[in-house]
Amino acid sequence: xxxxxxxxxxxxxxxxxxxxxxxxxxxxxxxxxxxxxxxxxxxxxxxxxxxxxxxxxxxxxxxxxxxxxxxxxxxxxxxxxxxxxxxxxxxxxxxxxxxxxxxxxxxxxxxxxxxxxxxxxxxxxxxxxxxxxxxxxxxxxxxxxxxxxxxxxxxxxxxxxxxxxxxxxxxxxxxxxxxxxxxxxxxxxxxxxxxxxxxxxxxxxxxxxxxxxxxxxxxxxxxxxxxxxxxxxxxxxx
Amino acid sequence: xxxxxxxxxxxxxxxxxxxxxxxxxxxxxxxxxxxxxxxxxxxxxxxxxxxxxxxxxxxxxxxxxxxxxxxxxxxxxxxxxxxxxxxxxxxxxxxxxxxxxxxxxxxxxxxxx
Numbered sequence: 001x002x003x004x005x006x007x008x009x010x011x012x013x014x015x016x017x018x019x020x021x022x023x024x025x026x027x028x029x030x031x032x033x034x035x036x037x038x039x040x041x042x043x044x045x046x047x048x049x050x051x052x053x054x055x056x057x058x059x060x061x062x063x064x065x066x067x068x069x070x071x072x073x074x075x076x077x078x079x080x081x082x083x084x085x086x087x088x089x090x091x092x093x094x095x096x097x098x099x100x101x102x103x104x105x106x107x108x109x110x111x112x113x114x115x116x117x118x119x120x121x122x123x124x125x126x127x128x129x130x131x132x133x134x135x136x137x138x139x140x141x142x143x144x145x146x147x148x149x150x151x152x153x154x155x156x157x158x159x160x161x162x163x164x165x166x167x168x169x170x171x172x173x174x175x176x177x178x179x180x181x182x183x184x185x186x187x188x189x190x191x192x193x194x195x196x197x198x199x200x201x202x203x204x205x206x207x208x209x210x211x212x213x214x215x216x217x218x219x220x221x222x223x224x225x226x227x228x229x230x231x232x233x234x235x236x237x238x
Numbered sequence: 239x240x241x242x243x244x245x246x247x248x249x250x251x252x253x254x255x256x257x258x259x260x261x262x263x264x265x266x267x268x269x270x271x272x273x274x275x276x277x278x279x280x281x282x283x284x285x286x287x288x289x290x291x292x293x294x295x296x297x298x299x300x301x302x303x304x305x306x307x308x309x310x311x312x313x314x315x316x317x318x319x320x321x322x323x324x325x326x327x328x329x330x331x332x333x334x335x336x337x338x339x340x341x342x343x344x345x346x347x348x349x350x351x
Binding site for chain 1: 239241243244245246247248249250251252254255256258259260261262263264267270271275276277278279280281282283284285286287288289290291292293294295296297299300301302310313314317318321322325326327328330331334335338
């Protein structure tokens with residue numbers, strides 16, 4: 001078997017990431033539309049897709065801006081939500097540790113949910129190159145990340161163009177909480193996660209009166225405590 | 239929020255997110271992630287989405303209002319049911335939006351009649 005070249009790996013990464021764009025594109029468009037509805041200038045909304053490059057966090061920022069939240073609560077909530085990228089980073093460490101720093105700096109930029117999901121599978125496949133042959137799998141990772149990046153920028157742009165032309169009566173901003181509902185349902189498989197969600201949801205109403213939407217941060221932290229406490233209790237019950 | 243405020247917010251969240259991503263492959267490449275952080279990360283997404291959904295549906299201008307005479311809470315309920323049955327994100331969003339339009343249409347009929 002001929003070993004894949006740099007370009008071969010890169011293109012394979014592009015190819016394997018492409019199907020995921022079908023799921024990503026609607027989020028990008030919803031984000032673009034909701035950003036305009038929240039009063040964010042189009043160029044800043046597009047810039048955010050390049051700088052932050054994290055769908056869920058960008059939707060959260062836009063939703064909180066629309067609700068009139070302040071700087072600190074938005075930074076805290078989206079900062080907390082993006083913590084999960086450290087898990088991806090930790091999981092990827094063993095595969096990219098040997099690469100030069102410039103490569104690791106570049107790959108960190110594209111280490112998103114969807115690029116991670118595709119790239120980690122490549123590294124876990126059994127056809128790893130033999131120890132004496134060159135390993136170009138980081139090119140695959142880059143191809144996957146690059147494809148996702150292009151898809152995210154384009155779908156944001158489409159959302160921004162589309163959002164500027166549709167009337168607010170269509171209430172497309174409602175697609176953001178609907179997205180949260182959909183993702184939440186997928187996440188609620190275990191008891192501790194359910195406890196975290198219920199307590200955070202109730203907390204959001206309980207602390208609604210706090211200024212700058214700081215109540216949301218308090219609610220999420222309370223939800224995390226509830227999740228940790230449930231894990232602890234389930235472990236003791238065993 | 240002002241343009242400067244937005245740019246600053248973007249900078250803070252962008253740098254923070256990049257640092258998270260670079261952390262374990264660059265900054266602390268020789269160390270492993272502490273267990274408590276691992277456990278914490280699992281619950282951040284459900285807690286955040288639940289808090290934001292509850293707030294989007296039932297909080298207006300800092301006050302809790304259960305406005306069941308408006309279409310949004312009911313459309314959200316339809317979305318929850320579809321999410322539960324299909325476990326499909328796009329179907330959930332589509333059903334929620336369709337329900338919103340349907341309920342708005344029905345409400346306009348009631349008001350007109």
